[in-house]
Amino acid sequence: DTGVSQDPRHKITKRGQNVTFRCDPISEHNRLYWYRQTLGQGPEFLTYFQNEAQLEKSRLLSDRFSAERPKGSFSTLEIQRTEQGDSAMYLCASSPKGGQKNEQYFGPGTRLTVT
Amino acid sequence: AQSVTQPDIHITVSEGASLELRCNYSYGATPYLFWYVQSPGQGLQLLLKYFSGDTLVQGIKGFEAEFKRSQSSFNLRKPSVHWSDAAEYFCAVVPFSGGYNKLIFGAGTRLAVHP
Numbered sequence: 001d002t003g004v005s006q007d008p009r010h011k012i013t014k015r016g017q018n019v020t021f022r023c024d025p026i027s028e029h030n031r032l033y034w035y036r037q038t039l040g041q042g043p044e045f046l047t048y049f050q051n052e053a054q055l056e057k058s059r060l061l062s063d064r065f066s067a068e069r070p071k072g073s074f075s076t077l078e079i080q081r082t083e084q085g086d087s088a089m090y091l092c093a094s095s096p097k098g099g100q101k102n103e104q105y106f107g108p109g110t111r112l113t114v115t
Numbered sequence: 116a117q118s119v120t121q122p123d124i125h126i127t128v129s130e131g132a133s134l135e136l137r138c139n140y141s142y143g144a145t146p147y148l149f150w151y152v153q154s155p156g157q158g159l160q161l162l163l164k165y166f167s168g169d170t171l172v173q174g175i176k177g178f179e180a181e182f183k184r185s186q187s188s189f190n191l192r193k194p195s196v197h198w199s200d201a202a203e204y205f206c207a208v209v210p211f212s213g214g215y216n217k218l219i220f221g222a223g224t225r226l227a228v229h230p
Contacts (some may be wrong), residue, residue, distance in 0.1 A: 004158070033217065042119075042205050042220030043159070056217065091158070093218075104218060106151075106158040 004107035006092050010072045012113045021093055021110045025094030032075050033104060034067055035091040036060065043091055049075060082114045117142050119208055121221035129229045134189040137192050138206030140210075148189040148206040149218065150180055154202040160177045165189060176200070183223050 009046050011017050025032050035043035046065070048056040051072040055109045061067075062084075069075040079086055089111050093104040119138045121133040128134055140146060147166050163174025170182040180191045189206060204223040 035218075037169070040124075040222070042223050043218070045217040048217055093159075101166065105160055106160075108156070108158045110200070 004092055004094055004105050006090075006107040006110050008110055009108060010111045012111075015084060015114055016063075016080055017080055018078065018080045019082060019112060020076055020090075021090055021091030021112075023075045023077070023094075023107060025074070025092070026063065026096075026105055027073075028096065029094035029096045029105070030072065030097045031102070031104075032069055033093040034075070034077050034095065035090055037089040037109070038087075042060075046077075079112075082112075084114045087112055087114045117210060117219070119206055119219055119221040119222050121169050121206055121208065123151065124222070125225045125227065127227040127229060130198050131195050134196045134200070134226070136204050136206075136226070138189045138191065138221060139162050140189065140206075142187075142208065142210050143182060145182075145209075146210045148180075148182060149207040149209075150175075150178070150189075150191045151205045151207060151220075153205065153223075155181045157165050162191070168178075171188045180230075196226075196228055198228045198230060201226055 007022045007113045032047040037043040047067050049069040052069050067077045082115040089109045091109045092107045095104045096104040118141045138148045150162040153159050162178045163172050164170050165182050173179050178193050182189050203223045203225045205223045209216040
């Protein structure tokens with residue numbers, strides 16, 4: 001098991017461009033989470049998938065953000081018309097089926113810089 | 116408002132000295148409690164967790180944490196710090212009302228270790 005992987009690790013884009021990030025969870029983990037971490041802050045929850053169903057979205061996830069997990073395996077997070085305020089580390093985590101006690105395993109993150 | 120507070124933004128200790136990082140939470144019921152560590156360029160790694168039972172929990176890398184219901188605290192401790200412990204430490208909770216075990220993080224405490 002190689003853990004949660006994220007691609008790319010770094011992305012620099014110009015304001016107004018669209019970007020897409022990918023997360024591959026630990027195999028057989030049916031729960032997948034996206035978090036955003038800005039400088040000097042802890043991660044903030046963005047959205048949650050159970051299998052392919054997106055069950056919760058934070059109000060932080062504006063209309064410019066969309067996330068998918070089409071086959072219940074990998075997930076993508078797309079940001080349209082990026083703004084400088086979108087610059088952050090985007091973290092993905094996964095956890096196995098079960099209750100709230102399950103540990104979330106985090107990937108290394110994708111650092112987005114919007115110029 | 117529901118929140119997780121880490122009062123210390125930065126802490127510096129000498130190698131070999133003891134360490135205590137503070138965490139307070141503000142939730143009606145005792146949430147599930149976690150400590151994560153984040154090293155530069157690395158993802159978040161779980162140090163330890165508390166769900167119920169014995170209020171002193173042991174984790175990896177020689178860390179322990181004590182849950183004190185009366186103080187709504189979950190402080191992280193280590194008796195003797197090593198230079199490799201320099202990192203950022205995050206306290207996190209899963210509130211019962213939140214659903215789907217999304218993590219709510221504090222702002223983090225950055226630990227520096229002097230030789």
